[in-house]
Amino acid sequence: MKDYQLTGAPAVCPAHAPKDHPAVRPSKIGVLIANLGTPDGTDYFSMRRYLSEFLSDRRVVDYSPWLWQPLLQLIILTSRPFRSGAAYRSIWNNEANESPLLTITKDQTRAIRSHIEEAFGGEVLVDYCMRYGNPSTESKVREMVEAGCTKILFFPLYPHYAGATSATAVDQFFRALMKEKWQPIVRVVEPYFEDTAYIDALAQSVERAYAAAETKPDLLVCSYHGLPKRYLMEGDPYHCQCVKTTRLLKERLGWDDNQITSTFQSKFGPEEWLKPYTVEEVARLAEKGIKNIAVCAPAFSADCIETLEEINEEIKESFIHAGGESFTYIPCLNDDPAHISALTDLIKKNLQGWI
Incomplete structure (x- = not known):
């Protein structure tokens, strides 16, 4: 079951358009929060899928694929999923059967969504995605477009810019946009390391x-x-x-x-x-x-x-x-109210001119 279903007003045929014109949803704004990612489980094959996607990213490991991929697929991914799986099991959220990163990202999204809905009502839809694993960036972009989002603010949750974090998240976001017939207007929240x-x-x-x-x-x-x-x-x-x-x-x-x-x-x-x-x-x-x-x-x-x-x-x-x-x-800021307030303020600043 999805943590949050993007919704919008029902799609209707635009005014003055012929009756056979496809239905279109009223325009919305989407805020898509992005984090690194998480395996779906701690078993060998879940870990292997996740690590293969992560370590095959040229932003993360920029060695020549001709050299790196045989080493990765034939040697590293033979044993590393077992070690990584054991590490994940030591911290796994067994009640929800998910990684703490996923649990916390859901909590952050709910808290931010509450603040944004209080400020803008249903005009802005807030959701999250992962660069690696699920829910994928592509799936969430598709959901936002289907919900009527003609503008999307993309927010990589990395305070500091790095090619291996912020840049690859944005790369994936734009790859997802390439598949959309009606591509939304987009903005990206800049790093906030000195906010x-x-x-x-x-x-x-x-x-x-x-x-x-x-x-x-x-x-x-x-x-x-x-x-x-x-x-x-x-x-x-x-x-x-x-x-x-x-x-x-x-x-x-x-x-x-x-x-x-x-x-x-x-x-x-x-x-x-x-x-x-x-x-x-x-x-x-x-x-x-x-x-x-x-x-x-x-x-x-x-x-x-x-x-x-x-x-x-x-x-x-x-x-x-x-x-x-x-x-x-000292734990990360997670869904601490001061952190949520800081992230929400950054979103509001970046929505200026759209609302």
Whole structure:
């Protein structure tokens, strides 16, 4: 069953048109929120389908397909789905039989939809899609067009721009538009890494976590998803945007430089990625005598495998094993009211001139 069925007024034959003219729905505006994606299940074949789609994306892994695909299909996808499936099972929402990312994205969409409906009534339809897995971007674009959306605002839920995240989501959106006879007018929400309301929501989450911690952290580690360093050298602005978010968060909290730092996680493959690597840096901090840390993930709009399993299990283990004592994971902003308010305000700004 669909989480939300896009609806609109019934389609009718346009005024002054011949009786055999196809019915047309009254014009609506769509807001399509996009997140990374999720496997449909934790079994081998569900994981293999998902990982194959994800790792076959040239924005994510830009090696020559002639070299990469045999390695991916014949070697990597023989064993990795088992390991990834086990990791997903450790965080899986068994009650809803879905990943936490999907559960949280649904919650975010419902909350945003409520605010948008309060502001604009039924004139704006709000839904979500995934870049990889389901519900697909193509299926949701099709539903919005069928519901009468002649304008669509596309919102990749990535605060920071990266070719492997924001750009591939937009690529997929435009591929979906290519299949529409009547292509809607579109806009894309720009990255919001320095948006004041977003920074404030991050700061509030840190303040709450510090107030609730039994042992006050000595340092806040802002762990961002990594990218090959080569991407930075080729012009991708992701690294610079991440570092700016950390600086703005530090200034909002009124902290000194020695109270906060930026690191990068999820390294994959043999080449050098953005440094310092989170898993190594937290161990180095513990060995250096910093025994109490907190970790947040500003680049993730929703908790997922990289935060719930990688940060709160693998990276935590690295810190404790190296002599750390207190590890506080600060959850992503998820459907926190301040986060929803910030996202809704961005949507309203981008709808100006359409409403």
